[in-house]
Amino acid sequence: MSTVATVGPRATAGGFDLARALKEAGLAAFVAFVLFVPLAGFKLVGQEGQLALEYRPHWVLIGTAAVFVGHLAINFIRAMRGPSQRARGEAGAMARFFTVHARWFGLAAALLAFLLPFTPLGNRYVVDVATTVLIYVMLGWGLNIVVGLAGLLDLGYVAFYAVGAYSYALFAQWFGLGFWEALPIAGVLAAIAGILLGFPVLRLRGDYLAIVTLGFGEIIRVVLLNWYDVTNGPDGISGIPRPTFFGLEFKRYSPDGMTFSQFFGIEYSSLHRVIFLYYLILILALITNWFVLRIRRLPIGRAWEALREDEIACKALGINPTNTKLTAFALGAMFGGFAGSFFATRQGFISPESFTFIESATILAIVVLGGMGSQIGVALAALVIVVLPELGREFEQFRMLLFGAAMVGIMVWRPRGLLAFREPTVRLHGRGQGEEAPR
Amino acid sequence: MNAPLLEVEHLTMRFGGLVAVDDLSFTAMDQRITAIIGPNGAGKTTVFNCLTGFYRPTVGRLTFHGRFGPVLLEREDGFRIPRHGIARTFQNIRLFAHMTALENLVVAQHNHLMRASGYTVLGLFGWKGYRAAERAAIERARYWLDRMGLLARADWDAGSLPYGEQRKLEIARAMCTQPKLLCLDEPAAGLNPRETAELAELLVEIRDREQIGILLIEHDMSMVMRISDQIIVLDYGRKIAEGTPEQIRTDPVVIKAYLGEAEDEELPEEVREDLARLGGGA
Amino acid sequence: MLYFLQQLINGLTLGMMYGLIAIGYSMVYGIIGMINFAHGEIYMIGAFISIIAFLLLGVLGVTWIPLALLLVLLIAMAFTAAYGWTVERLAYRPLRGSFRLAPLISAIGMSIFLQNYVQLLQGANVKAVPPIITGGWILAEQDGFAVRISNVQIMIILLTLVLMAIFSWIIANTPLGRAQRACEQDLKMAALCGVNVDRTISLTFVMGAALAAVAGLMATLYYGVVDFFIGFLAGIKAFTAAVLGGIGSIPGAMLGGLLLGLVEAFWSGYFTTEYKDVAAFSILVIVLIFLPTGLLGKPEIEKV
């Protein structure tokens, strides 16, 4: 519970009141002690079918001491650095820098991404991880339409991802549709799912929407688990066709025509498909990015942001709130659907296990950490959140714990996200002209 | 040229047991400033909310001679009413605080721009027609920013403007919807005397240049008396007087409602009704 | 008919537990107008602390069941309340007056955090608790089908009724209750009138958490299994109950809980258990669309 430490005296620059800091750290440590005693001090262990207690007093002591020291340290740092306002200002300046130069960062990142498979780094493992990163980037950008622009908290985004994945899998299974034919269908079906869910609930208060979408995500999973005839239940669907390069398959031999390697006269390598998948998701993600950047500057995009700011004022200007929100919901869902079909074709196998609330929470964490409405922020957050667990088992284990703590921390510290800096959709004066706004 | 613009007949709004507006009838003329005044809680804002579709009136007929001919406002969905040509501001400013002043004014032209962007589809691909429409929208926004003296701060976040400028921006935003009737809820609240005088001038100018009707709720009597063509006085939801500024200024009923005489309670019912009739006979 | 009666008993028991959790949602919503998403996890923590307390008392030699039960009840309520207090202090209080989504996102984060915190500390496996209160009564019997009510069920129903009585008394008659009702009407005005708003909100979280802890204890006794994930579904369902009864209304929360428990019991009894969660959720959506103020809630007109 290191977050205990974030609550403390508003220290002013230069003045560090040791006695007071000690007292407050002591209080925090006491609370931490009370919290740790029952859950950390004792562990329930099964012994021959019977539960027993394992005693761990040292855990309590270590935890309490950590809170005490952490609290002191944070207060000390605050006192040294001046009011927390300044730290916020620094992060704000960084966010501003990133957003103002977004075009260059974006181009550089895209270029790097395109070259990645051909750099010395580009081995199978790295390209594979990069593909996963890009899936989350795309999902984050899709959800950003709903949460960042329209200000609607969607906790069941994974449902649309699942709709996309199962649409492709089932259309391939039943009608033999290939990836490219199924992709638009999957997107449309996900969008329809978004509309069906959104229509009744979008006129409700924002927090009701959150819990209804949370429930919806869960329902989709339950249905996928239990509707055996169609979804094959927990066993999932396997043998999903892999994508082809304009009809050329990525195999050594193919009974129905040429393969990719034969056509280009290169030696077959299983790496080809991995790289192809990577480029596929890279292009899908870039399309998503183009779409979001573009639509933000269109009337609908401005209306989304306006609705996020003040729904009543929107109504007084003749904006239909329900339809406008519904569009955001449907478009967000559509990109979830696209990403879902890609996921299906990449894995070749899907099951309900891939579509749990954890997944929704991860995507939301990416949007929240990266900065609501910030494309670059979301991409960076996706990178961090996917790569961190790859670095070691410890991260994997603490991943969700850290997400949770980070979401709380960011809301307390920088509620609009680490890299949230809003660039106006239209300007009257060039940058630096007109009167300088106070920051 | 002075046709009725808005006819309110027997408007009543109840909240549970509370009667916020009680059998109110009046007519607002085109190209005239009609002021609604009354003590706090008299039901003025509630009248606005009924007109602009935020509340559904308990009883009453609200006929608006709008852009597409007469329309019964009480039957319309709130968000459709602006299309007929009614725009409003709010007593507690409701700007899109984290969008720039310019963006606020562009959002006000949403429906028009939405059509021009082919409901987003054409706009996505940068269709020429849309780009022209957007330029025109920005031009209109620039015009209003200029009129309000906000041009230099066009790219500021609306929320970081000083209070008086926020009030002005809200009026500019309402004007960008190109209304036939502009409803202003206490536009001078929080302004200093000089700003108030400027605002009064601006409103008269808007009435004459844009040739629209204005419905004005205001507590600043000097401004109301100076610019109104017609004044309606509400007290406890009822219309207690109606007339020109001169008539209202001297109306004993109005004076009583504002100054609150202790004897008021002891007046016999008949006398009070007589007084009300006297006041309302303008 | 007998089968119906049996489902009625099961549904009432279930409903009492939902109701207790739902009160926490409703009170917090009433006062600060936010959904405390982490409340389901508080219930889960309550369940864990109950088991640990039981085992500890067993080790200490407190084996007389009524006494052990009472002690466990008190311990669980106290420690869980500490969690409720801390959650408010860390994740919600700094956000008062922040932008609209901030407290919601913070609450989700808190919920994820607590779930994984318990998983890390206590392991992911399901904890099976040996039955502590055993026995029961046969109310009626016909054609080999018996309607039973177990002692656990009796305890759950009685305990809930007693707690509800105490609780209603607190809200109606104590200064704390008065402060809560004042905050519910108008937070700012209450503060101006000298109500210690921070303290009142804190105590509201504490009370909500204590009731959720009781529900956690009951679930432990009733189902006999607990894991770190139980808070998720229970949370959604209790929230549904709160909305059904009219969020912000405490009798409403109890009523909503009972109705939801009954629906779920009858659904499982007469249709299929697989989709019983779907049923609960469908109720939520239907209520929100057709009866957004719930059964006992006050209409909420946004002032313009």
Ligand SMILES: Nc1ncnc2c1ncn2[C@@H]1O[C@H](COP(=O)(O)OP(=O)(O)OP(=O)(O)O)[C@@H](O)[C@H]1O
């Ligand atoms: N949504 C509502 N629910 C219940 N009562 C309301 C509602 N809106 C307004 N009222 C009540 O109606 C009465 C009239 O309110 P209104 O806001 O119209 O007054 P007003 O004339 O605008 O006052 P002020 O000059 O203070 O703005 C008040 O008693 C108010 O409390």
Ligand SMILES: [Mg+2]
């Ligand atoms: Mg008013």
